[in-house]
Amino acid sequence: MVESPRSLRRRTRISAFSLIEVTIALGVMSFCLLTTIGLLPVAVNTMRSAMDSTISSQIMQQISSQATLTPFSELTAYVNGSQIQFFDQEGQPAQRVQDRRYKVSLEKMDPEKVPPFPGAQQAASLPNSLFVIKSVVSDARMAKDPAPLTYVLYVPNSGG
Numbered sequence: 001m002v003e004s005p006r007s008l009r010r011r012t013r014i015s016a017f018s019l020i021e022v023t024i025a026l027g028v029m030s031f032c033l034l035t036t037i038g039l040l041p042v043a044v045n046t047m048r049s050a051m052d053s054t055i056s057s058q059i060m061q062q063i064s065s066q067a068t069l070t071p072f073s074e075l076t077a078y079v080n081g082s083q084i085q086f087f088d089q090e091g092q093p094a095q096r097v098q099d100r101r102y103k104v105s106l107e108k109m110d111p112e113k114v115p116p117f118p119g120a121q122q123a124a125s126l127p128n129s130l131f132v133i134k135s136v137v138s139d140a141r142m143a144k145d146p147a148p149l150t151y152v153l154y155v156p157n158s159g160g
Contacts, residue, residue, distance in 0.1 A: 056137040056149045058091040059104060064153055067133060072157040075131045079106045086140055094140075103140040106133055109152065131155040 017025075063085075070078045086100040087093055094100045109132040133153040138145035 052139075053149065055087075055089070055091040055102065056151075059087050059102060059137060060135065060151050060153070062091070063104065063106070063133075063135060064155075067131075067153060067155045072131065072155070072159075075133075075155060076108060079108050079133055083107065100140040103138050105136050105138075107135075108132070109134045129157045131157070 067075065067078065083106050085093065085104045085106075087102040087104065088095075088099040089101040091102070131154075133155065135151045135153060136148045137151070138148035
């Protein structure tokens with residue numbers, strides 16, 4: 001059986017993309033890739049900010065626990081004695097100077113200047129019943145952190 005040249009031509013014809021189709025596909029792909037690469041620094045900065053916020057919250061939880069366990073009459077000495085504390089990148093107290101990542105500064109706030117709590121009886125009794133600590137968590141590696149996180153900690157007098 002001899003095949004005709006016409007059937008042979010039909011059988012050997014290979015379907016493929018044209019040069020224009022390949023060029024358009026490469027253009028679309030490169031546009032998507034460049035957009036994704038352009039968003040990468042934004043994603044890294046957002047992740048870093050979220051990590052800093054989480055670790056700062058963990059540090060404040062530690063300080064809150066320490067302040068709550070300190071007798072009320074000794075809170076002034078606690079705040080004055082630990083005005084600046086350093087923590088590492090995991091939120092643990094830094095043992096070495098090179099491990100310092102977060103700097104926490106504590107200061108006593110005047111309870112009279114703090115807005116009253118709903119249902120508070122008398123503002124005059126606040127100094128005897130409430131100790132207010134303002135703490136600022138900043139980046140220890142920078143001389144001046146552009147965006148420090150400020151927390152206000154209320155420690156009630158539990159009879160100690």
